[in-house]
Amino acid sequence: MKKYVLLGLWCLLLLGACNAKTPTNPLTIRELTVVPDNIQQNIEANDKVQLLYEDDSTYYLVYYSKGNVLASIEAEGNSQVIQLKEGSEQRKEAQPYVFKIITKDPALDTIDLRVNGQSTPIVRVTSI
Numbered sequence: 001m002k003k004y005v006l007l008g009l010w011c012l013l014l015l016g017a018c019n020a021k022t023p024t025n026p027l028t029i030r031e032l033t034v035v036p037d038n039i040q041q042n043i044e045a046n047d048k049v050q051l052l053y054e055d056d057s058t059y060y061l062v063y064y065s066k067g068n069v070l071a072s073i074e075a076e077g078n079s080q081v082i083q084l085k086e087g088s089e090q091r092k093e094a095q096p097y098v099f100k101i102i103t104k105d106p107a108l109d110t111i112d113l114r115v116n117g118q119s120t121p122i123v124r125v126t127s128i
Helices: 002-019
Strands: 027-031 049-053 058-065 069-076 079-086 095-103 110-115 124-127
Touching: 027 069, 058 069, 058 079, 058 110, 069 095, 079 095
Parallel strands: 049 124, 079 110
Antiparallel strands: 027 095, 049 058, 058 095, 069 079
């Protein structure tokens, strides 16, 4: 009888492990190489930092820079912390970098933008 109980428990543990979901990151950010027309039409060339949003989970961050820009994102408390790192190589003209951000956790209701470690305000927020 003990043998069947142990076998049953082992099967339950095995089934539970098979059904376990791998944790997913509630945040993703990626640079767009091709910017959709509806985003392109809403970019203001005079604003260095802009946030455009389609819905509660999809945002576009536009950042003008004369250097190369790398982006990362992480959650801290209820904040989405977006880190932008500018390269030291500088061009004559600033160019727009457009990043698509997907947030899957509604508890992350604040955006903290940091450029080279410094907190930076978002100049324009636009609904599209």
